[in-house]
Amino acid sequence: MSALFQPFDLRSLTVPNRVWMAPMCQYSAEAFGPNAGVAGDWHFAHYAARATGGTGLILLEATAVSPEGRISPGDLGLWNDTQAEGLRRITAFLESQGTVPGVQLAHAGRKASTDRPWKGGAPVGPEDHGWQPLAPSAIPFDEIHPVPEELTREQIVGIAGQFADAARRALDAGFKVAEIHGAHGYLIGEFLSPHSNHRTDEYGGSFGNRVRFALEVVDAVRAVWPDELPLFFRISATDWLDEGGWTADDTVRLAPLLAEHGVDLLDVSTGGNASGVRIPSGPGYQVPFAARVKAETELPVAAVGMITEAPQAEKILANGEADAVLLGRELLRDPSWARRAARALGGEVHVPPQYHRSV
Numbered sequence: 001m002s003a004l005f006q007p008f009d010l011r012s013l014t015v016p017n018r019v020w021m022a023p024m025c026q027y028s029a030e031a032f033g034p035n036a037g038v039a040g041d042w043h044f045a046h047y048a049a050r051a052t053g054g055t056g057l058i059l060l061e062a063t064a065v066s067p068e069g070r071i072s073p074g075d076l077g078l079w080n081d082t083q084a085e086g087l088r089r090i091t092a093f094l095e096s097q098g099t100v101p102g103v104q105l106a107h108a109g110r111k112a113s114t115d116r117p118w119k120g121g122a123p124v125g126p127e128d129h130g131w132q133p134l135a136p137s138a139i140p141f142d143e144i145h146p147v148p149e150e151l152t153r154e155q156i157v158g159i160a161g162q163f164a165d166a167a168r169r170a171l172d173a174g175f176k177v178a179e180i181h182g183a184h185g186y187l188i189g190e191f192l193s194p195h196s197n198h199r200t201d202e203y204g205g206s207f208g209n210r211v212r213f214a215l216e217v218v219d220a221v222r223a224v225w226p227d228e229l230p231l232f233f234r235i236s237a238t239d240w241l242d243e244g245g246w247t248a249d250d251t252v253r254l255a256p257l258l259a260e261h262g263v264d265l266l267d268v269s270t271g272g273n274a275s276g277v278r279i280p281s282g283p284g285y286q287v288p289f290a291a292r293v294k295a296e297t298e299l300p301v302a303a304v305g306m307i308t309e310a311p312q313a314e315k316i317l318a319n320g321e322a323d324a325v326l327l328g329r330e331l332l333r334d335p336s337w338a339r340r341a342a343r344a345l346g347g348e349v350h351v352p353p354q355y356h357r358s359v
Contacts (some may be wrong), residue, residue, distance in 0.1 A: 003317035005347025008056075008324060010230035010264050010300075013176055015100050015324075017056035017349060019338040020315055021232070022267075022304050022326035023104040025061045027074035027116040032129050036062065038086040047090050050331055051099040054338030054349030058099055059232075059267075059326070060090070062106035062181055065166040066159070068173055069107035069187070072114050073129045078105065078166040084173040091174030100352035102177030103170045105221070105235065109187030110135035110148040110196070126184055129290035134159075136191045136213075137198040142275035155201060156213060159187070160182070171225065178225055179232035180217055180263075184272030188214050192254075193239055193246040193273050215261050222262035230264040232302075237270050237289035240277040248289055255297040264306040265300045266293055267326065281305075284312060302326050310341035319326025337348070 008015045028042045029035075047058055064070040064077045077083045091101040113130040114123050118224070123145055124130035134155070135148035167178050182188035190196040191213040197204050203212055218233065225231055235254070239245030255266055268290035271279050279285075286305030294301045303322035307313050313325045331337055342349045343359075351359055 001134040001344040002314060002342075002347040004314045004325070004345060005342055005349065010177075012228035013100065013230055015056045016098055017054070017338065017347070018324040019055055019313070019341065019349075020302060020324050020326045021050050021055050021059060021331050022328040023059045023061045023181075024328055024332070025071060025075065027072050029071030029074050029076050034082065036067070036073075037070070037075065037079070037083050039076055039083070039090060040086075042350050043076070044090055044093070048093050049335040051094045051097040052352050052355065053334075053336035054342060054351065055099055055331065057102055057179070057324075058094055059102040059104050059179055062104050062108075063166070063170075065105055065107055065196055068112060068131050068134060069159075069162070070112060070299040071108040071186075072116055073124065073174065074116055078103070078169045078173075079162065081169065083110040084169040087175075088153040091322045092211070095174070097352065100177060101175050102179060102232070103173075104179040104181050105166050106181035107159060107162070107181070107187040108140070109133065109185075109190045110141050110145065111185055130175055130291075135187070136196065136203065139196060139198060141185065153201065153203075157216075160220040164218045165303050166220075167221045168224050171229075171354075177230055177232060178221060179234055179267060180214075180221060181234050183234045183236040183267075183269045185236070185270075185274070187234055188217060189246070189273050192250070193199065195239055195241060195245040195274055207250065207253065211257065214254070215257060217259060218261045218263055231262055232265045232267050233258050233263045234269060234274055237268050237286070237293070238271045239281050240271050241274050243305075245274060249290060252293055255293050255299045259297070259299045263299070265302060265323070266290075267302045267304065268293060269304050283308065287316055294320065294322060304328065310344045313350065314345055315340065320349065324344045
């Protein structure tokens with residue numbers, strides 16, 4: 001029987017298969033006004049299509065815990081109840097198709113306040129509904145991004161509280177999985193890496209100090225997230241720097257700490273915290289990082305990164321390199337990838353009765 005189409009139990013939750021959708025920003029919410037950050041028709045149609053295609057778990061895009069935590073003015077948010085209400089129709093439809101709804105809670109840190117990618121992705125100022133980015137240290141991401149404001153201790157504690165408040169709203173909106181975004185050079189990842197964290201207080205310097213904020217956010221979210229529901233953490237396993245950055249060794253060291261604080265699965269990506277680095281990308285290029293965490297710790301992992309073919313995904317799971325695969329761009333190209341893969345591998349997925357003639 002196909003490993004890719006075996007159910008996966010996490011706490012009291014059963015995910016029907018191991019084909020999961022990675023968080024991918026759509027930058028398509030309203031940017032300002034009373035509906036800023038609210039999901040609209042685009043979001044419903046986008047996620048609904050992947051659910052009817054058989055995807056076992058869908059992690060919604062990076063959803064900001066505060067207005068200044070958005071990557072762009074078009075990001076989804078969960079800093080108010082109107083945003084939570086706008087997400088209920090999505091979670092209800094996903095569940096109606098047998099898909100588990102999950103959400104990624106995020107703060108963009110020093111990479112905040114940028115334009116939509118198809119408009120160039122450059123930083124935007126107040127005249128275009130932009131804002132002042134925040135970060136562990138006053139170090140810009142690159143020569144184009146502005147110098148961020150260095151967070152005070154009080155602000156750091158406040159942001160952990162914002163993650164908890166967003167998690168409460170996510171639960172109210174119907175999500176069954178919450179993922180904390182600690183990857184790709186956004187705020188939590190900025191604290192983890194010595195490349196971006198030059199603090200000299202209890203949040204900087206040593207490994208224990210640099211991981212402190214990540215664990216405080218996990219604690220804050222776990223305190224309000226039900227014991228019966230799983231919590232994920234997304235990490236960039238390496239900054240891809242020769243020295244002075246976060247490393248695969250650091251990731252393996254952090255994984256058991258996350259588990260001790262209530263994280264149920266590590267979503268293993270790479271990069272995003274240092275500009276101008278060369279990343280040796282290719283099919284499955286990030287899988288070895290997930291495989292190492294799985295081999296050296298007891299924390300379940302999901303692998304991501306140019307996983308495009310059913311036999312490739314099946315091999316990753318059959319070889320014990322990961323517990324699930326997260327598909328990104330391939331699900332943009334083919335919303336019914338899971339159904340097609342099940343046909344190829346002899347697995348089964350939910351098929352809406354309206355689509356039975358396609359089986």
